[in-house]
Structure formats: structure tokens, C-alpha cells
Amino acid sequence: MFRTIISIILWPVALLVFLLFVAIFLLLRLFIKPIPLFPYVRFACRMMMLAAGQWLRIEGNLPDKKGQPYLYLFNHESMFDPFMFAGSVKHYITGVGANYQFSYPVWGFLIKRYGAIPIKRKKLDEAIHSLDIAEESIRNGISFIISPEGTRTVSGQMGPFKKGPFHVALKTGVTIVPVALMGAYEAKKKTDWKLNPGILTIRFGDPISGEQYKNMDLDSLRNVIRSKITDLINQSKLRK
Numbered sequence: 548m549f550r551t552i553i554s555i556i557l558w559p560v561a562l563l564v565f566l567l568f569v570a571i572f573l574l575l576r577l578f579i580k581p582i583p584l585f586p587y588v589r590f591a592c593r594m595m596m597l598a599a600g601q602w603l604r605i606e607g608n609l610p611d612k613k614g615q616p617y618l619y620l621f622n623h624e625s626m627f628d629p630f631m632f633a634g635s636v637k638h639y640i641t642g643v644g645a646n647y648q649f650s651y652p653v654w655g656f657l658i659k660r661y662g663a664i665p666i667k668r669k670k671l672d673e674a675i676h677s678l679d680i681a682e683e684s685i686r687n688g689i690s691f692i693i694s695p696e697g698t699r700t701v702s703g704q705m706g707p708f709k710k711g712p713f714h715v716a717l718k719t720g721v722t723i724v725p726v727a728l729m730g731a732y733e734a735k736k737k738t739d740w741k742l743n744p745g746i747l748t749i750r751f752g753d754p755i756s757g758e759q760y761k762n763m764d765l766d767s768l769r770n771v772i773r774s775k776i777t778d779l780i781n782q783s784k785l786r787k
Contacts, residue, residue: 554741557600564598569657581662585639592634600744601734605635607751610724612638616690618721620772622705623694625731631749632692642692678711685719699737713765720757725772727779750779
């Protein structure tokens, strides 16, 4: 009952704050490109999380802005995940998102204007084309966030890792940053409308340069990154 009451209060507040910041972003976007607008996006994401009853905690060392581009690979817990990233890093990042999200009236238009790339997971040729676009953006210095799971967890545990992000890494030699997200699943489960106020923790691992993994095959790289994300989750739990 408590969570239901809190959620009934928080959802309208969070939605109003979200729409306010979206309106300002879209207005600014008429005159300013996404990269210079990122400091505003960072601030807005933090405020939106607060409006939803969530406090962001950052652990580990944030990668140096000068070392871009980065490919941030993470465990996909909740709708809060992209807000946690944008509210943490100090440089512009974008990502790939399921194609259906781009059809949503407000959210879809927002992420298009922000620079996200749609991907059709069940259509291999189109998914590969989307990753090709991501690869080209990385070669042009743009950092990306991609979840190897491809979709949010419904159990709180990491699912199988897909091959796409590791193809991108091996083709571009981009520096990989493993990242662990904690608390987002408890804050808003995929299968539950209710919000649970709390702490959202994002823990950044050490960057892995292309030179360090250039001799690995896809499966080896995938296993290494999964192991590192698991270790980061465990390290964060030990700090509590």
C-alpha cells in the first residue's frame, strides 16, 4: 500500500518535471546541436531522477573526457538506466534503442533529436545496419552506451549477452568501459508500474583499450566484459 501511495504521488511530479525539461531541450535544440547541449541534459537527468524519488550515487572513476570515444557496456536494469548514464558522465553520449521506442509521441521525438539510433532487434539486416551507423559515429569520436543484454531484465539478474556490441568493439577498436548499475531494478521493475524511492548506483570500471583486446575473439571478449560487470556489481555490494 505504501508503494502504491508513493507512486501515485511521484509519477505526476516526475512526468511534469520530465515534460518541462523536454520542452526546454527541444526549444534549445532548434539553435544548438546535441553535443554542446549535454551539460543541460546532465543536469536535467539528475533533476528527473530526483523528481522520481531517486538519488544518484557514482562509484569508480569517470573516464577522462579527452580519451573519447568510449563504448560503455552495462547491465540493463530499468528505464532509469539512460538517465543514470547521462546524469553521471561529463561528455556527450548516445546509444541505440529498440525501434518501437521511436514511435512514442514525446519520448520518441526526444531521442531522435538527441541523436539515438533505432535498432530492429528481430530483423538481422536492419539491426546490422544500425550497428554500422554506430560504428561510423564511434570512428567520428562519439561515445555510446549499449547493453549487451539488449533489453531490461525481468528477474533482476543479467541475461545472456548478444554479439552486436562486441562486433562494434572489434571493428572499431574503441575503448570499452564496463559499467555496473544497481538499484534501478528495485526502483522501477519492467513488469511493475510502481516506483520505489531509493539510491541508484552506477559504478564505472577501468577502461579497456582496443590494444588490450585486439587479439581476443568475440566470445572471449564477451566473457571478459560480463565477468568485469559482475565483479563491479559485487564490489559495490561489498561497500554497503
